Amino acid sequence: MTTTIGSLTVGPRCLGTNVFGRSVDAAGAARILDAFVDGGGDHVDTAALYGGTLSESYIGQWGKRDGVVIATKIGWPDDANHPGLQPATMRAAVDGCLQRLGTDRIDLLYTHHDDETVTVPEIIDTLDELVRAGKVREIAASNLSPERLTESLEYSASNGKAAYVALQPHYSLMSRDTYEGPLAAVAEKFDLAVFPYFSLAMGFLTGKHRPGVTADSVRAGGVAQYVDSDRGRKVLAALDAIAAATGAELATIALAWLGSRKQVAAPIASARKLDQLPALLAAPSLHLTQPHLDALTAASA
Template sequence: MADIHPVGTHRKIGSLLVHPLALGGNVFGWTADEKQSFAVLDAYAEAGGNFIDTADVYSAWVPGNEGGESETIIGNWLAARGNRDEIVVATKVGNGVPTYRGLAKNVIRADVEASLRRLRTDCIDLYYTHVDDESVPVEEIITTLNELVEEGKVREIGASNITADRLDKSLTYSDAAGLAKYVAIQPHYSLVSRDTYEGELAKVSAAHGLAAIPYFALASGFLTGKYRPGTKVDSARAGSAAVHLESERGLRVLTALDEVAAAHDAELATVALAWLAAQPTVATPLASARTVDQLPPLLAVADLKLTEAELARLTEASA
């Protein structure tokens, strides 16, 4: 069972000990080139961060990219800094370019080798199924992932973008067969996207002791507070973030974040992440930084503890 209780300032996810902020690598090779990415990674590590999240598909959506650019940059950084043993690396399978799409055994086996090469390592610390493939029985998926664990190519396994039913079946099969079991789930979850995790998916996660590492934790930047009515933000994610300005909930959440942030002299992003970190099953939120200047408010989540009244205020505003 995953233990998400704090160990000092860190959290346990299966056998892994991780920083309270997981650093997203989706921007590496997209809005941050290798030099910028190295600067962000250096600053994160210097601040005590050790949990880096990426995927085989990052960032295939960029013209000229093939996917794997983020893994390559992270692998180059690990090799250049000689700090592989100090960093917990998470990557994913199943949502890649056509060659590596789906979760059939041959796809997983080929994709893990490609990720290992790009990351320049012999073992992935946390390996997620990125998008569930319902055409493949959970028994085949779990058995294949278990082989990777037994071979030492993967330490722990997790799931993302999966239904509660398929997750429960996967976990139940692992228990019954005595095979490797998901210890983590990476759901879409934030103050403006609660029903994407809360409910049956969260119940299954809690029942099996999974640690949640939510993605889109800052709603593509909306929860940083830089998107306001009448403002224009030059960002690759502006469209995804600004949509929340059109909803009453989005505006309510901004108002509540402003109030709580002012009480702590904190950034809105820090408060949004602190609310998330306080939710049941959540071990550490996931957020990315394109520049070093964007990191401090994210890292500050490790030191911000909201009161019960503040948590309730944010929960009510985001209902």
């Protein structure tokens, strides 16, 4: 069960590493990466921004990049080193990523956030230059409007430039309108592979955050918006019922639902501890019946 995106082939498991350098140190990151690969994972997602650049550095120190597809992101507006997508900034940002990752090429490079002060041709031309230089294999987009995404893809097609092959949107059972609708229509029209972030709603969909329960999590504050919401209660009830019927963990079920959605190649999920990995790795193997999928879709509407 693999997806071909341009010159790359990836499996249905993608490890998010936004916790590296924040709540996971270098040794812990290496253990998690080893366990992820041993469990069948082959796609690691990071960003220049994560952990104040430490996430990329930890992956570079791990040193086993040839066994995985490495995706990273540049251009976050608040990046202390290389904010935005001005051409010179993008070039410098990519060189920094390569150095930290300890590699000569980035498999999949995302623009982390749009920069509307820069024209689409300037952005795509610079990305194309990086691909032609061999520093980047494929390009992708995150946090981009349907309009700018369409303009970018059409510009690439009309001018023979490198084109976005993947999209990384905010998408989960708790956040469907951030992807479904116009953005999903563009992804389908141009056959983009979709890799959702916040796929477990900052940990809420693991079931450890419930009314009256205080969970140990660096994102506990962000999860509060879901805990007492009507959608949150309905989604947890549906997940609990399916867990009782299948024996699967809630996180596994939530990721399996997301993996069943059109264009989704792999949900991105992170782990701070080794014992969190099995639930993430198991998702592609979990068969949810159509009634299970329908129940989750209805609960999250």
